[in-house]
Amino acid sequence: MNSMLMCPCGLSQPYSQCCEPLHTQHLMADSAEQLMRSRYAAFVMGEIDYIVQTTVPAQQHLLDVKAITAWSQQNQWLGLTIVSSQPNLKPHHAKVEFIARFRDQQGEQQHHELSSFVQAGSRWYFLDPTVEPMPTLKSVCLCGSGQKFKRCCAPFLGLTS
Ligand SMILES: [Zn+2]
Numbered sequence: 001m002n003s004m005l006m007c008p009c010g011l012s013q014p015y016s017q018c019c020e021p022l023h024t025q026h027l028m029a030d031s032a033e034q035l036m037r038s039r040y041a042a043f044v045m046g047e048i049d050y051i052v053q054t055t056v057p058a059q060q061h062l063l064d065v066k067a068i069t070a071w072s073q074q075n076q077w078l079g080l081t082i083v084s085s086q087p088n089l090k091p092h093h094a095k096v097e098f099i100a101r102f103r104d105q106q107g108e109q110q111h112h113e114l115s116s117f118v119q120a121g122s123r124w125y126f127l128d129p130t131v132e133p134m135p136t137l138k139s140v141c142l143c144g145s146g147q148k149f150k151r152c153c154a155p156f157l158g159l160t161s
């Protein structure tokens with residue numbers, strides 16, 4: 001791979017000094033925003049293992065890896081814009097709003113999302129709101145905090161009113 005290749009995540013740095021060390025597990029994302037950027041770059045680079053590994057551990061075995069792989073390949077990825085970042089939501093949560101632009105068979109598309117992230121141990125993970133089944137509200141949270149789901153990650157996934 002060309003070491004001067006620009007990283008697709010939008011930071012205007014060579015891939016080898018930006019998201020590649022994260023994709024190869026030499027470094028860990030130190031913020032939810034960095035994790036978000038590196039996950040977008042992983043879609044572009046076809047690093048699907050990284051998409052799985054950076055989803056909260058309790059959801060990893062529930063991910064449809066084939067569908068994720070297909071989606072990453074079907075689209076031509078055009079760029080990522082971080083709209084806003086809320087890095088310090090309690091407890092150990094963050095939200096990142098972003099727009100990912102891509103081209104599919106219908107033309108140019110924008111995927112606009114407000115994503116939730118949780119810090120477990122020293123690592124940040126993506127909370128996937130689309131993965132089924134979710135824990136019940138009274139069961140232990142999927143992030144491993146030991147708290148009940150409803151007092152921990154559920155509100156960030158919009159699952160409590
Ligand atoms: Zn990058």
Ligand SMILES: [Zn+2]
Pocket residue numbers: 118141142143144145149152153154
């Ligand atoms: Zn949690």
